[in-house]
Amino acid sequence: MxxxxxxxxxxxxxxxxxxxxxxxxxxxxxxALVPFTSVELMERGGMWMGQNQTSKNFIFYNRRDAVAPNGFILGKPGRGKSVTAKNTILWTLLTDPTAEVIVLDPEREYINVAHEMDGEVVQISGDSHTYINPFDLELVEGEQPLAMKVDAIMSMVEMMAKNLSPMQKTLVDRCVSRIYDRYFATHDQRDIPTLIDFYNMLNQQPEPEGRMLAVTIERYVTGQASLFNHPTNVNTHKRFVVYDIRDCADNMKGLALLILLDQTWNRIVRNRERHVRTWVFIDEMQLLFENDYAISYFDQLWTRSRKYGAIPTGITQNIERIINNEKSRLMLANSDFLVLLGQSASDAAALGEVIKLSERQVAMMRNAGPGEGLLVAGGKIIPFENRIPTDSAIYRMVTTKLDDLIQYSNEDGRADAARRG
Incomplete structure (x- = not known):
């Protein structure tokens, strides 16, 4: 002293x-004492994002107040993409009692979290008898929803037909506008059109291209792929909803993801009127990149989300498809939130070029283990680690490792047998 x-x-x-x-x-x-060596991120009211690898300090980032809160979680398989997303979901549900969370889940990775957090799982497949009408449209005073709906239907039809001529694109625009006339007049949900109404309207057009397009998409109307030719019979009241499309045929998953994304947009519009924030997680988002119209629609939703109080997060391991497309590349460059987990050498180099990373930061992505990587947030780039203890309840909830799932299933079976005995 x-x-x-x-x-x-x-x-x-x-x-x-x-x-x-x-x-x-x-x-x-x-x-930890040299300011240009250790960059810290500790925002008031922020979400816990792990530990700074350099200083071991906790990282807290408030996406809600970011200029562009949209984000991506990118990484090779097994590097912790879905675990990172689930951590974000848990933190949101536990700290913001009014927020709603929607997950588009092509690989059935989020249902455990939904069950534990009193969420709702909506299974969409040819055998589920659960239907989503792609023509659902939310009418809000002061909004002009038809323009975005035309883009969504254009993307859907192009996924069905694989290619549309300029004349057929004009016919899609015309037919979509006409089949909503009754609904706009009555505002009655029972008058919302379905795919069969669109199909019939195409057949009524005087141009032969309309009838040709109707024949092309007929299997989605009356054939084995008529999953989306029904009125919506799902009424989701819970604030945490997981759309499970794992059992959709592989050639239908991209289409299903697009339609569910449009359905989610309807909920975003409703939530804005209620002053409710909507968090959206799109796993395997590369499935949306099957055609330019789908990418354009996704870009519109991505751009308009902040105005509507929505925070979308795209999750993928297919970095090449994002970087090679001009629109998705700009989305990546303009996002204020990126979680860059372990990457292959080529993907790390490509990301480094887009995000302007140093050679040392690119090397960190190449050498990152599970739960490690770079966090790009709040104008800062921070090496982080987020490992969950394997003996914790949270790990049991978020893990997707097959060995863990088998072990937990066996443990649950023994526990059930002991209770019955």
């Missing part, structure tokens, strides 16, 4: 240290 007083007395007025003691700092504590 005496030396401390002497130190203050000597250093403060003179700037000279007369105390004959020197403290050696190891690399880790020194790095």
């Amino acid at each position: 005496k030396l401390q007083r002497q130190g203050f007395a000597a250093m403060l007025p003179t700037g000279r240290c007369d105390i004959p003691y020197v403290r050696n700092l190891t690399t880790a504590p020194l790095a």
Whole structure:
């Protein structure tokens, strides 16, 4: 204590240290003290994002107040993409009691979290008898929803037909506008058109291209792929909803994801009127990139989300498809939230070029283990780690490792047998 007083007395007025003691700092504590070596992110009211690899300090980031809160979670298989998304979902549900969370789940990775958090799982497949009408349209005063709906239906039809001529695109625009006339007049939900109404309207057009297009999409109307030719019979009241499309045929998943994304947009519009924030997680988002119209529609939703109080997050391991498309590349470059987990050498280099990373940061992505990577948020780039203890309840909820799932299933079976015995 005496030396401390002497130190203050000597250093403060003179700037000279007369105390004959020197403290050696190891690399880790020194790095935490050097501002240009350790970048910290601790925002008030922020979401926990793991630990800073350099300083070991916790990272808290408030996406809700970001200029562009949209984000991506990118990484190779097994590097923790879905675990990162589930952590975000859990934190949102537990800290924001009014927020709603929608997950588009092509691989059935989120149903455990939904069951534990009193969420609702909506299974969409040819055998589920659960239907979503792609022509559902939310009418809100002061809005002009038909323009975005035309783009959504155009994307859907192009996925069905694989290619549309300029004349057929004109016919799609015309027919979509006409089949909503009755609904716009009555505002009665029972008058919302379905795919069969669109199909019949195409057949009524005087141009032969209309009838040709109707024949092309007929299997989606009356054939084995008529999953989306029904009125919606799903009424989701819970604030956490997972749309499970794993059992959809592989050639239908991209179409299903697009239609569910449009359905989610209807909910976003409703939630804005109720002053409710909507978090949207789109896993395997590369399935949306099957044609330019789908990408354009996704870009519109991505751009308009902030105005409507929505925070979308795209999740994928297919970095190449994002970077090679001009629109998705711009979406990536303009997002204020990126979680860059372990990457292959080529993907790390490509991401480094788009996001303007240093060679050292690119190398960190190449060498990152599960739960490690770079967080790009709040104008900062931070090396982070987010490992969940394997003996915790949260790990049991979020893990997707097959060995873990088999072990937990066996444990549950033994526990059930013990209760019955």
